[in-house]
Amino acid sequence: MAHTPVNHPARPIYRAIGGLTGLYLVVFGVLGIIASAGNEVLAQDDTKVLGQGTNLGFSLLCVLLGLLVLAGTALGRNIDVAINQWLAYALMVISLGGLAFIRTDANFFNFSIITVIVVMSAALVLLMVGMYGKVGTEEESEAWKKARLVL
Template identity: 60%
Template structure:
């Protein structure tokens, strides 16, 4: 049995945080698309959006991730948990991959260190939110509580 709580009392707060993450990604991406309009998709021209480096490709990716997170959060009923948990890992892996190629020509998304830091924070926050947003019946919640007490 997983050690993630079911029907956590702060579940609405965690879902709101997931919604804010999705909203931030969408707004960041839209501003990036507007600022990088007419540029190559993977240009390395040091454009910044909200203090973070990004190009048109990174902006489009941000919008797509944000829309998926917002849709999953809006649907709820553990769909958000099933979507946000793997997306949290993917976002953190993307941040690590971009950190590895930050000062090379392989920096396809034209990220800066600020973008990597924000991405890693968003990924770990999304993963945490997913771990505490699970809903279930009262029997499942009681089983989850009793499993945590048997340590």
């Protein structure tokens, strides 16, 4: 995409922010697994971790997604860009789905409104990191700069 920056000067900072977001997801997931140990996988109870409603299923999903973000951050070279962008979209869908079903029996991830806000915020951070973390050749960078000046 011509409008996505290539070789952005703040790329290392964005990559670190992506890694911290992945680390947050892993820590939240591990704490959620500990807090919801012994409950059903998709229990709808009052289990809260870091102020967010969760259950064993959502905690396991957070650990998995966080490890995926951390692996992408470690690999780099635009693999992290693709992982961050796709997971951002997935987290947005999960967050909006959680918001839609928050007060129904279909709230199978045991979301609270705080959980929806945090998951959507993490998704937006990952999307931003994915947009500004792209690495390319000097020709691609020059093409982006020229396209940017045309706008």
